[in-house]
Amino acid sequence: MSRAELESLQLQRLKETVLRASKSPYYGSLFKSLGLSPESFTSLDSLGAFPFTTKKQLRDSYPFGTLAVAPDEVVRVHASSGTRGKPTLAPYTSNDLRTWATLVARSLRAAGVRQRDIVHNAYGYGLFTGGIGLHYGAELLGATVIPAGAGRTAQQITLLEDLGARVLCSTPSYALNIGYAMEESQKPLSNFKLEIGIFGAEPWTEPMRQQIERKLGIKAVDIYGMSELMGPGVAIECLEARLGLHIWEDHFLPEVIDPQSGLVLPDGEEGELVMTTLTKEAAPLLRLRTGDLTALTRESCSCGRTMSRMTRVRARIDDMIIVRGVNVYPSEIENILLQVDELAPHYLLILRREKALDELSVQVEIKEEIQSSWTNTEHESTKLRELEQRIGQLLKEHLGLTAGVELAPSRSIGRSEGKACRLVDLRQG
Ligand SMILES: [Zn+2]
Numbered sequence: 001m002s003r004a005e006l007e008s009l010q011l012q013r014l015k016e017t018v019l020r021a022s023k024s025p026y027y028g029s030l031f032k033s034l035g036l037s038p039e040s041f042t043s044l045d046s047l048g049a050f051p052f053t054t055k056k057q058l059r060d061s062y063p064f065g066t067l068a069v070a071p072d073e074v075v076r077v078h079a080s081s082g083t084r085g086k087p088t089l090a091p092y093t094s095n096d097l098r099t100w101a102t103l104v105a106r107s108l109r110a111a112g113v114r115q116r117d118i119v120h121n122a123y124g125y126g127l128f129t130g131g132i133g134l135h136y137g138a139e140l141l142g143a144t145v146i147p148a149g150a151g152r153t154a155q156q157i158t159l160l161e162d163l164g165a166r167v168l169c170s171t172p173s174y175a176l177n178i179g180y181a182m183e184e185s186q187k188p189l190s191n192f193k194l195e196i197g198i199f200g201a202e203p204w205t206e207p208m209r210q211q212i213e214r215k216l217g218i219k220a221v222d223i224y225g226m227s228e229l230m231g232p233g234v235a236i237e238c239l240e241a242r243l244g245l246h247i248w249e250d251h252f253l254p255e256v257i258d259p260q261s262g263l264v265l266p267d268g269e270e271g272e273l274v275m276t277t278l279t280k281e282a283a284p285l286l287r288l289r290t291g292d293l294t295a296l297t298r299e300s301c302s303c304g305r306t307m308s309r310m311t312r313v314r315a316r317i318d319d320m321i322i323v324r325g326v327n328v329y330p331s332e333i334e335n336i337l338l339q340v341d342e343l344a345p346h347y348l349l350i351l352r353r354e355k356a357l358d359e360l361s362v363q364v365e366i367k368e369e370i371q372s373s374w375t376n377t378e379h380e381s382t383k384l385r386e387l388e389q390r391i392g393q394l395l396k397e398h399l400g401l402t403a404g405v406e407l408a409p410s411r412s413i414g415r416s417e418g419k420a421c422r423l424v425d426l427r428q429g
Helices: 003-019 025-034 046-048 057-061 092-109 129-141 153-163 172-184 206-216 330-337 368-374 380-399
Strands: 076-081 091-092 116-119 144-146 167-170 195-198 219-226 231-237 245-247 252-259 270-278 288-294 321-323 326-328 343-354 359-367 404-408 423-425
Touching: 003 270, 046 380, 057 288, 076 343, 091 092, 092 129, 092 231, 092 245, 116 129, 116 153, 116 245, 129 167, 129 231, 144 172, 153 172, 172 206, 195 206, 206 219, 206 330, 206 343, 219 245, 321 343, 321 359, 326 330, 330 343, 330 359, 330 380, 359 368, 359 380, 359 423
Parallel strands: 116 144, 116 167, 167 195, 195 219, 343 423, 359 404
Antiparallel strands: 076 091, 219 231, 231 245, 252 270, 270 288, 321 326, 343 359
16 A cells, blocks of 8 residues: 555544544543544544543553443453553454454564464463464464463473474563573474564563574564554564564554653654554554654565554663663663673563662573583682673663672573563562
8 A cells, every 4th residue: 555545544544433432431531621523633633632542541441441332342351461550451342353363464474474384372371462362363364373372381392393383472581481491402493393483572672583583593573562552463573674563554553752742753763652543443542652662664665565664662661760860771781781692691680779779780691601611610700700890891881870790590590481570679678
């Protein structure tokens, strides 16, 4: 579709969405208080006059404040992983589920998955949208799905080997976990037929992608989504370019804003992703602030797709930590750690408060082979201390961050089976 055709479809769908949203308690009363009517939306630009929807507002309207259809039209409810308090619920009509499966199938196709493929799905099944979302999309594509879920890693490796899956879907941290377990099982990579990994649901970095690709002998593709919008399959990298994630703009209208001022930023500038759903029936959302930091481009892609792309999500605004006045995202620390040859890609950040000052310590595993080559040599403690100092120096140079560095023995940091927990915050006792 050309941009002009796409924008005319978006406008038609935006009008339908606004009309639908006005039937929900949340948007209904908001429209009334702002003196807006669905007829106020005459162009895509007129959306700019509408306030943002925040995740807090969604939580406050728990359970179904944004529900725009009769309750008996809802055929399924998922929930976001509410780390504190109540989760955010995601209701779906049967049309919503069809759209979701279609967009996941489209995403998988763009990532190089084909009908003949075996897809090993190691995303968690349940309220989390990862497992079930990928599952139905892969089935719709006609692939064979192994609904492995998360956990029982040894059994997963047996299935990967015996059934010969070409595609692995999971969080990036669990993929890495699987890669290490494969290595520990002493089975050569040639026993496996994996070629493509579809990874998402947590921020990850380019060095992490390289580590995963090497461990598993695959090409790793970034998929994006969130339960409030639909689940996975809102955007994905194409296998041809892997330069940004194509957003399915016939179903979602993206904007990027300055998180402080709320002003819409031009293409290419990084800010917070804001999304408006265009086809969602059960709980349409207007200008949802996703909390994800990215930039948009509408330039055409070498794969031929015309839909705009977002850069890989660099970080989530909510994940930012402030250490002695320095703002830093865990992914920025990951980026540095994973470029140090002696280190394994397993780390934990611990935040403490001492005498009203926040102190960060970075625990990171040393590679097994490095550790064993140093153990019981006369230089062991000197080498460890030098490495800790070098990492501390890199964090200081690149992030302006003063952090304590502790090298951890190989396999001492807990492995993730779903979304990795990278930060332990001990500041509240
Ligand atoms: Zn592309």
